[in-house]
Amino acid sequence: MNFELNDEQRMLSESLSRFLADRYAFDKRQKFVAMPTGFDRAIWQGYADMGLFALPFSEEEGGIGGTAAETMLVAEAMGSAITVEPWLEAIAIAPALLKAGSAEQQAGVIEGLIAGEIVPTWAHLETGMIDRGEGIQTQENGGKLSGTKTVVSYGEEADLIFVTALDASGATGLYMVRKGAGGMEARSYRTQDEQRASELTFDGTPAEKLAGGIPADVAIGMAESKALAASIGEALGAMEKAIDLTVAYIKEREQFGRPIGTFQALQHIAAQAVVEKEQVKSMAMYAALMCEDEDVTTRDLALSTAKVKMCDASRYVGQMAIQLHGGVGMTMEYAIGHYFKRLTMLEIAWGDRDFHMDRLCEAGGLAA
Amino acid sequence: MDLKFTPEEEAFRQEVRDFIDANLPDETREYMKLGNPPTKEMTIQWQRMLNTKGWATPRWPAEWGGPGWSVTQVYIFQQENQSAPAPDPLGFGVNMVGPVIIQFGNDEQKKRFLPRIANLDDWWCQGFSEPGSGSDLASLKTKAEFDGENWIVNGQKTWTTLAQHADWIFALVRTSNEGKKQEGISFLLIDMKSPGVTVHPIQTMDGGHEINSVFFDNVKVPAENMVGEVNKGWTYAKFLLGNERLGAPRVGASQAKLKELKEIAQKRIVRGKPLWDHPRFRDKFVEAQIELKALEMTVMRVLSGIEAGADQSKPDPATSVIKIKGAQMVQRMTELYVEAAGEQAAPWIDDEGGNALVGPEWTVRAAPNYFNFRKSSIYGGSDQVQKGIISKAILGL
Numbered sequence: 001m002n003f004e005l006n007d008e009q010r011m012l013s014e015s016l017s018r019f020l021a022d023r024y025a026f027d028k029r030q031k032f033v034a035m036p037t038g039f040d041r042a043i044w045q046g047y048a049d050m051g052l053f054a055l056p057f058s059e060e061e062g063g064i065g066g067t068a069a070e071t072m073l074v075a076e077a078m079g080s081a082i083t084v085e086p087w088l089e090a091i092a093i094a095p096a097l098l099k100a101g102s103a104e105q106q107a108g109v110i111e112g113l114i115a116g117e118i119v120p121t122w123a124h125l126e127t128g129m130i131d132r133g134e135g136i137q138t139q140e141n142g143g144k145l146s147g148t149k150t151v152v153s154y155g156e157e158a159d160l161i162f163v164t165a166l167d168a169s170g171a172t173g174l175y176m177v178r179k180g181a182g183g184m185e186a187r188s189y190r191t192q193d194e195q196r197a198s199e200l201t202f203d204g205t206p207a208e209k210l211a212g213g214i215p216a217d218v219a220i221g222m223a224e225s226k227a228l229a230a231s232i233g234e235a236l237g238a239m240e241k242a243i244d245l246t247v248a249y250i251k252e253r254e255q256f257g258r259p260i261g262t263f264q265a266l267q268h269i270a271a272q273a274v275v276e277k278e279q280v281k282s283m284a285m286y287a288a289l290m291c292e293d294e295d296v297t298t299r300d301l302a303l304s305t306a307k308v309k310m311c312d313a314s315r316y317v318g319q320m321a322i323q324l325h326g327g328v329g330m331t332m333e334y335a336i337g338h339y340f341k342r343l344t345m346l347e348i349a350w351g352d353r354d355f356h357m358d359r360l361c362e363a364g365g366l367a368a
Numbered sequence: 369m370d371l372k373f374t375p376e377e378e379a380f381r382q383e384v385r386d387f388i389d390a391n392l393p394d395e396t397r398e399y400m401k402l403g404n405p406p407t408k409e410m411t412i413q414w415q416r417m418l419n420t421k422g423w424a425t426p427r428w429p430a431e432w433g434g435p436g437w438s439v440t441q442v443y444i445f446q447q448e449n450q451s452a453p454a455p456d457p458l459g460f461g462v463n464m465v466g467p468v469i470i471q472f473g474n475d476e477q478k479k480r481f482l483p484r485i486a487n488l489d490d491w492w493c494q495g496f497s498e499p500g501s502g503s504d505l506a507s508l509k510t511k512a513e514f515d516g517e518n519w520i521v522n523g524q525k526t527w528t529t530l531a532q533h534a535d536w537i538f539a540l541v542r543t544s545n546e547g548k549k550q551e552g553i554s555f556l557l558i559d560m561k562s563p564g565v566t567v568h569p570i571q572t573m574d575g576g577h578e579i580n581s582v583f584f585d586n587v588k589v590p591a592e593n594m595v596g597e598v599n600k601g602w603t604y605a606k607f608l609l610g611n612e613r614l615g616a617p618r619v620g621a622s623q624a625k626l627k628e629l630k631e632i633a634q635k636r637i638v639r640g641k642p643l644w645d646h647p648r649f650r651d652k653f654v655e656a657q658i659e660l661k662a663l664e665m666t667v668m669r670v671l672s673g674i675e676a677g678a679d680q681s682k683p684d685p686a687t688s689v690i691k692i693k694g695a696q697m698v699q700r701m702t703e704l705y706v707e708a709a710g711e712q713a714a715p716w717i718d719d720e721g722g723n724a725l726v727g728p729e730w731t732v733r734a735a736p737n738y739f740n741f742r743k744s745s746i747y748g749g750s751d752q753v754q755k756g757i758i759s760k761a762i763l764g765l
């Protein structure tokens with residue numbers, strides 16, 4: 001049992017934080033999100049040059065062989081800068097989904113991912129989907145997809161779209177669709193937290209089935225687990241920064257002739273936020289260490305536990321940050337509101353609090 | 369980072385479990401399982417048994433009889449001991465005054481006191497709070513004046529836990545009124561049998577006698593009983609409180625209580641079906657499990673940092689987080705037991721044992737434990753004091 005980072009992990013975390021401090025200050029971020037693509041491809045290339053996209057792949061695959069701990073550190077740094085690129089899809093989701101494919105299929109994509117040439121996304125959710133997995137309507141027939149996917153992160157901008165669909169026998173499968181494929185229509189929009197997403201409609205869209213690897217449903221479970229674990233790390237980073245911004249603000253802001261941070265009522269609210277954040281830090285590590293557990297039930301229940309804690313803490317920290325900023329916290333101009341919005345979207349992503357409470361309650365809680 | 373226990377650690381867990389199973393008296397286990405705090409005799413008997421194995425002082429350095437365990441081993445030991453359930457080694461000695469003597473005491477004091485603390489030959493109690501000095505501990509007034517040979521102590525301590533059993537008290541005393549109030553405090557070891565020491569019981573609202581007032585009337589304390597330097601006691605006290613906070617959560621005990629609560633809920637029929645099948649109860653149970661897991665991970669994270677070489681002579685502000693959450697956890701657990709007992713929590717059973725048992729045996733302690741454990745967010749620095757520490761030490765407010 002050991003919670004300490006090794007030197008490589010510390011270096012990874014520090015170099016990414018430095019990169020983001022140089023290139024991703026809040027005013028720059030606001031310029032990126034105003035671009036037509038919703039993010040800056042040069043930043044994406046910067047991530048690739050740092051080796052971030054090589055992390056999830058083994059050395060034989062041309063990667064670095066990182067673990068979920070490295071993913072967590074990346075996510076934490078990304079959360080701290082509220083970055084908007086679909087890096088989660090690149091470092092957590094695509095590598096897991098690809099495992100459903102043959103060695104050739106994997107090799108054909110991995111190189112482009114590592115180099116930063118491929119921006120991936122996952123068209124998974126559907127409006128009628130129950131329990132994040134059952135009730136899929138999108139259908140594959142003769143190598144062509146039909147159906148509609150909802151809230152696909154950068155669905156229009158992505159180069160490679162992984163699609164969850166049923167095959168002719170009704171089994172869940174994973175398919176790859178290239179950007180600009182025929183019969184695909186995107187209705188795209190900006191999200192609350194200034195990312196972009198699309199409603200993707202497939203109508204006889206040519207798709208390549210991932211086959212020859214692990215079963216698709218197993219790969220989907222892995223992708224969701226890794227994404228959920230990473231999103232807790234991301235929320236941690238956002239909470240840390242939200243607390244930093246808030247504390248800096250209440251040290252400066254004066255009312256009644258003194259900095260408002262000298263008032264005990266405010267101090268105790270900020271201190272409670274630290275308590276919540278520290279718990280999330282522990283849970284982000286727990287999630288990272290459990291998200292690859294071979295026992296699927298153990299894995300899922302551990303992740304649900306971490307997610308519920310993250311939801312409660314996100315809400316507390318986000319709301320307190322706005323409250324302590326007062327009026328300026330309400331503005332688009334100040335950074336803090338953007339942290340609050342991102343935290344709120346992270347609460348919803350990868351199963352909301354109720355979904356995870358249900359999963360835990362139905363299982364009778366964690367095994368003692 | 370690695371959460372998994374190694375095969376060696378798993379083997380160690382089995383060794384601890386086997387030792388407890390072979391040596392813990394059934395009577396103690398059954399008594400504690402019902403939610404009773406262990407009696408004095410049970411605590412002494414078990415700590416001496418642990419001491420024969422060298423396990424009574426898990427975090428002490430090997431030089432002073434510690435077992436030389438990693439923090440992971442300490443954690444496993446505590447988890448097993450608490451979940452048995454078996455009495456903890458007496459915290460006032462093993463976790464509080466012992467480490468202070470090891471860190472700041474002289475060789476004489478180490479040789480004289482440490483072996484007796486380990487074997488619980490001396491029962492220690494803690495003389496910090498006073499009637500006028502609770503959260504503002506540094507305002508304490510109990511004074512010690514040096515007459516050339518002895519310290520002469522006068523004053524009153526209060527909320528002194530289990531002083532009725534104690535052979536010794538470690539006390540914060542005022543030795544100077546110059547300068548800042550923190551700079552005139554010393555850490556003195558006082559024999560409870562000294563003339564002029566009297567103990568008055570305080571009954572708490574649960575009916576128990578756990579705490580006391582301790583009065584000092586011209587009590588003579590030999591000069592050699594002063595720990596470290598005169599007027600540096602506040603530093604030692606902060607060190608001690610940091611250790612106390614780290615030990616506060618008793619994760620293993622809460623894990624055992626939750627496991628038992630699930631069994632209780634499965635058996636208990638409420639409005640026509642097991643309590644366990646009531647969704648509102650299930651929610652609360654699962655939420656308590658989530659809190660406990662977060663607490664456990666936070667404790668392990670801090671312990672892991674200590675093992676990796678974090679400076680131990682200064683209190684880690686994260687211990688304040690653990691103190692707050694640890695207190696909430698214990699309190700939440702006691703609430704759930706009252707809720708599970710329902711109306712059967714009502715009968716009051718006094719020391720004379722007037723037989724008012726109407727529910728299963730565990731219902732007897734449900735309400736008293738709930739009332740009693742309101743203490744946990746008050747002692748060792750209240751939640752509000754901890755938040756003050758976080759504001760100052762972590763946030764710089």
